[in-house]
Amino acid sequence: MQSTDIYIGPEPHIEVHKYYSGVVPVTVLVALLLQAFFPVHFRWASYIELPLLVTLYFALSKRSPSSGLLLGMVVGLLQDSLSRTPLGLYGIAKTLVGFFGSSLGARIDVEHPVFRFVLAGIFYLFHHAVFALTSQVLLAQRNEPYMNGPILVGSVVNATIAIGLFPLLDRFRKRS
Amino acid sequence: MPPISSRHRPLALLAVVMAAQILLLAVQIKRERQVRLIRVWAVELISPFQRAASWTVLGAEHGWGGYIGLRQAQRENEAMRADLDRLKVRNAELEGKAKEADRLAALLNFRTGHPEAPMLAAAVIGGSPDAGSQVVYINRGSRDGLRRDMGVITPDGVVGKILAVYPDTSQVLLISDRESGVGALLADTRTQGPVKGSGEPLLSLEYISVDDKVAAGEAVLTSGQDRIFPKDLPVGTVVDAVPDRKSPFMKIRVRPAAHLDRLEEVLVLQTRQDVNMKREAENAAAPAISPTAGETPAVPATVAKAPSNAR
Secondary structure, eight states, X not given: OOTTOOOOSSOTTSOOOOBOTTHHHHHHHHHHXXXXXXXXXXXGGGGOOHHHHHHHHHHHHHOOHHHHHHHHHHHHHHHHHHSSSOTTHXXXXXXXXXXXXXXXHTTSOOOSHHHHHHHHHHHHXXXXXXXXXXXXXXXXOOOOOSXXXXXXXXXXXXXXXXXXXXXXXXXXXXXX | OOOOOOTTHHHHHHHHHHXXXXXXXXXXXXXXXXXXXXXXXXXXXXXHHHHHHHHHHHHHHHHHHHHHHHHHHHHXXXXXXXXXXXXXXXXXXXXXXXXXXXXXXXXXHHHHHOTTSOEEEEEEEEEOSOTTSOEEEESXXXXXXXXXXXXXXXXXXXXXXXXXXXXXXXXXXXXXSTTOXXXXXXXXXXXXXXXXXXXXXXXXXXXXXXXXXXXXXOEEEEOSTTSSSOTTOEEEEEEEEEEOTTSSBEEEEEXXXXXXXXXXXXXXXXXXXXXXXXXTTTTTSOOSOOXXXXXXXXXXXXXXXXXXXXX
């Protein structure tokens, strides 16, 4: 890097991870398929939010707000298309998750499991709050709660899953 | 060399993506009455500007119309004020003519009601420049057959007598003048005494004894003793009567029956024949004295002391 160059981007001490070709889209599709499959056969699986976890993982890893929000948009729209919700409902929520996740990942090191557990729980609650707010404002549906017991349970469940899922996805990183 | 990226590019991209997804939702969602949310948003977005534009245009129209209207209203107001002023003047003229017509009608009725006493109507055309003398000028003179010492009356009562005669004008001495005197009597007690003027609005009835009963409000009539006025013409009304400490007579003040301060038309008596002021007695009473019209006996300007009726 020359002294005259101006670097604007992630913090220099933060590593930006890259993945093999196809890993991101395959992972997204698998997450969506499992999300559509599990709740049908296992009622307890309704607490799991695999598309959210996948979006969060790649946003934290790639550490690019632009990439993160675009990934969140795509994942959310796909999830909307597979459910009864209007297109854009999950898309808005996951777009924000991807943007803020990438912004956060660009500033701090999120490799530690404790951080991943906390971030996953917080972003689950954030994702649900955005979803409820969008439903109220745009759909005029006021029956979507912002916070209750099942939502807290879901945040803990997904945070726990993130501890195991994120290291599994780390295996698909390109070795630099 | 690392790529150069703008700090605001991710935020701009986020805003675009969010807006696109919100529009996508708006196109799909239908609110009440099956109206798509995007239409609701579009209408809600445009309607404030429409209302503002409409308010501005209407306000300008109303303002301009109001300004024009005010200008027109001001012109109309000025025109109406001018008309009002003209009408006020005209109304005053008509009121004056109406009152004059009433007075003339009263004079005519008085004359026609008393055919036995020839009278000549005259208009008061001026007064004396001297405030101390109570005289007026009428528009009748010797050419009309008037002579000196003819009595002058109105339907209300005695006014005075002719002091001087000119070809077309005559001078009338009012009964309120200091030099004037009228032979009079009290209507109830028939006590006689001269009524003299003092230059003041009220007259003075003299030589009435303190033993005589005089009540306020009692009528004072002509006695005919002065040989100018016929008998029983109204002279005035007693205002008050108090004993005079310096004499055996009373001080009696009399308010004139005729409005001496508002004379406009008068009647000149061309005879001393009694004029019956009451319609009921017109047929019964015989004419008392009937000199020919135009002939009046010589009578001094002032009335001499009346014969005492005190004792």
